[in-house]
Amino acid sequence: MKQLEVTRLQLQDKLDAAKTQAERNRLGQFATPGKLADEIVAASLSLLGSRTPVRFLDPGFGTGSFYSSLLNQISPKRFKKASGFEIDRHYGDEAKQLWGNTLLELRLEDFTKAVPPESSAQKYNVVVCNPPYVRHHHLGRDQKEHLKRAVSDLVGLNMNGLSGLYCYFMVLSQAWMADKGVAAWLVPSEFMDVNYGVHVKKFLLDKVTLLRIHRFDPAEVQFDDALVSSAVVFFRNELPPKAHSVEFTFGGSLAKPKKTDRLEAERLRTSSKWTGLADQTSLRASEKGDQTLADLFQIRRGLATGCNSFFVLPAAKVKELGIPKRFVKPILPSPRDLEVDEIQSSADGVPLIKNQRFLIDCALSEADLRRESPELWSYLETGKKAGVAERYLCAHRDPWYSQEKRPAAPFLCTYMGRPTQKSAVPFRFILNHSKATAANVYLLLYPKPLFAELLSGSPDLLRKVWERLTLITGETLVGEGRIYGGGLHKMEPKELANVPAEGILDLIPSARRSKQPTLFDG
Numbered sequence: 001m002k003q004l005e006v007t008r009l010q011l012q013d014k015l016d017a018a019k020t021q022a023e024r025n026r027l028g029q030f031a032t033p034g035k036l037a038d039e040i041v042a043a044s045l046s047l048l049g050s051r052t053p054v055r056f057l058d059p060g061f062g063t064g065s066f067y068s069s070l071l072n073q074i075s076p077k078r079f080k081k082a083s084g085f086e087i088d089r090h091y092g093d094e095a096k097q098l099w100g101n102t103l104l105e106l107r108l109e110d111f112t113k114a115v116p117p118e119s120s121a122q123k124y125n126v127v128v129c130n131p132p133y134v135r136h137h138h139l140g141r142d143q144k145e146h147l148k149r150a151v152s153d154l155v156g157l158n159m160n161g162l163s164g165l166y167c168y169f170m171v172l173s174q175a176w177m178a179d180k181g182v183a184a185w186l187v188p189s190e191f192m193d194v195n196y197g198v199h200v201k202k203f204l205l206d207k208v209t210l211l212r213i214h215r216f217d218p219a220e221v222q223f224d225d226a227l228v229s230s231a232v233v234f235f236r237n238e239l240p241p242k243a244h245s246v247e248f249t250f251g252g253s254l255a256k257p258k259k260t261d262r263l264e265a266e267r268l269r270t271s272s273k274w275t276g277l278a279d280q281t282s283l284r285a286s287e288k289g290d291q292t293l294a295d296l297f298q299i300r301r302g303l304a305t306g307c308n309s310f311f312v313l314p315a316a317k318v319k320e321l322g323i324p325k326r327f328v329k330p331i332l333p334s335p336r337d338l339e340v341d342e343i344q345s346s347a348d349g350v351p352l353i354k355n356q357r358f359l360i361d362c363a364l365s366e367a368d369l370r371r372e373s374p375e376l377w378s379y380l381e382t383g384k385k386a387g388v389a390e391r392y393l394c395a396h397r398d399p400w401y402s403q404e405k406r407p408a409a410p411f412l413c414t415y416m417g418r419p420t421q422k423s424a425v426p427f428r429f430i431l432n433h434s435k436a437t438a439a440n441v442y443l444l445l446y447p448k449p450l451f452a453e454l455l456s457g458s459p460d461l462l463r464k465v466w467e468r469l470t471l472i473t474g475e476t477l478v479g480e481g482r483i484y485g486g487g488l489h490k491m492e493p494k495e496l497a498n499v500p501a502e503g504i505l506d507l508i509p510s511a512r513r514s515k516q517p518t519l520f521d522g
Helices: 002-017 021-027 034-048 065-073 089-098 141-155 165-176 195-206 265-269 315-321 366-372 374-385 449-456 459-470 474-480 493-497
Strands: 054-058 079-085 104-107 124-129 177-188 209-215 230-236 245-250 259-264 297-301 312-314 328-331 357-360 411-414 429-432 442-447 482-484 488-490
Touching: 002 065, 002 089, 034 065, 034 124, 034 177, 034 230, 054 065, 065 079, 065 124, 089 104, 124 165, 141 165, 165 177, 165 195, 195 265, 245 265, 259 265, 297 493, 312 315, 315 357, 315 374, 357 374, 366 374, 411 459, 429 459, 442 449, 442 493, 449 459, 474 493
Parallel strands: 054 079, 054 124, 079 104, 124 177, 209 245
Antiparallel strands: 177 230, 209 230, 245 259, 297 442, 312 357, 328 357, 411 429, 411 442, 482 488
16 A cells, blocks of 8 residues: 555656646635644544544545555454545546545535435544645635535535635534544634634534644644645534533644643633644733724725736836826835835825835826826826736726825834744834825724824824834734744734733823723724
C-alpha cells in the first residue's frame, strides 16, 4: 500500500500541474499533504476505538490522501466499507483507476446532491474530509438555494448565504454517519469568527457532540498553494451530554500541539468568536457589556473604486492629463506607501506626504463632461476601451466613474497587516489632519456627533485620542479580528467596533455610559 501512496503523490502532482492556480482556487481544490492526512486519520481512529470495524467515507475524495493513509494504518480485516465522492472527473477518473483493485467505491458525482443511505448498517462510522474551499461568490444562485434547502430539511438550520461550500459539506455529512460515528474535517478556521459561521457552530454544539478543534498556527501554512488558516474539527454523531466541554488545541501537530485547553460548551454558545478563545482569561468587552469603540465612532470601510489603477492617479499624472481640480480629490496611498502615521495638511486639504494620490470623482453625465472637460472625458474613454466601465462596481454606478461618498476621517486603521520586526501589532492607527479620503484598505473612524464637537475644539484632545488608539495592544486587536495563513491579520468594521474603549474614556469621563447614556449617540 505504501507504493500506492508514492504513485498517488506522483499522480497528484501531474493532475495539479494540468490546471492553472486560478482554476484550482475557484474550485477550492487544495490537496491534503500526506503527513497531515496521516495525523488526521490517526486522530480519527483513536476516537473510534482500536477494534471497531471501519466504514469509511470521504465526501471530497480528490486522489485519495485520507484513504491512502487509512490503508496504511489499519489491517484489511478492519475494513468493512469505503466510499468517496469526487465531482471533478479530472481527478476522479484517475483516482478510480488508481484504487480500482481495492474495496473503494468512488462515485463521480456531487456529494451535496447524493441521497444518503436509509439503513444504519450502510452508513459510515469514519468520515474524513478536506472539502472544497469554494467561497460563496463562486456558488450559483440555484446551487445556493439547493444547498440551503438541503441543510434546512436535514437539520432545520437556515444557512447564511455567505457560507462557503465547505460549511454545507460538513453539515450535510451527518445524514451519512452511523450513530456514534466520528468525523474529522480539515477546513478554514474562519468559520469560527465570521457571521456565516453562526449556524455551523450551532450545528456543532446542538446536533452532534463536538469533541475537539485543532487550529494550526497561521504562521505555519499547511498548504503550499493556499494562504488559508486551517483547523481540524472532530465530532461524534450523537447529541451532546449535559455539562459538555470541548478540547481546543493550537499550533504544532495534532499529536503534539503547542497549547491545549478545554472550554465549556456554554461558553462557546455565548461567544461570537472562537478563535483564540482558549487564551482569554475573561470575556470580551462587548460580551461583558463594557463600552467599546462603537460607542464613540461610526466605523466604515474605505471606498471601493472598482479599479484603483485607473481611478487613483499620482499628482504628476493628473497634471499631465490636464484634469481640472474639481474632478479629483485627495486620497491616501496604500499603507505600504504611507511612510508616516500622522498626516499633516496643506491649506487646501492635500496631505503633505510622499506618494500623493488623487481620486477621479465626477457626477456629470458623459455629455456634460465631454463639453466641460474634454481632457477628463478623453481619459475616461481609455477606461471604456480597457473594459473598466464594465467591471462590476463601475457597471452598477451612474455615471460609472462616480465614487462612493467617504469624507475624510480624522482617524484611520489599516484593514490588514502582519506583525513586523518594528511592531508586533499588525494594524496601524493613522491621525489624519488632511481632507484625503481613503480606499478600502483602511477602516475609517468617524467620531459620533458630540464626540466630534469636543474634538473639533481641542487639537490636543484629538492627538491624545489617537495616542490612546495606538496603545491598544496587538493581543486585543488580534482577538477581535481574524487571521489567515502566513500570519495575515484582517479587521472588519464591526470587529474593530468591538475593541474596548477604556483608554479613550479615561480622557473623556463624561462619555461613560453610566453617567450619560446617550451622550455620543448618533
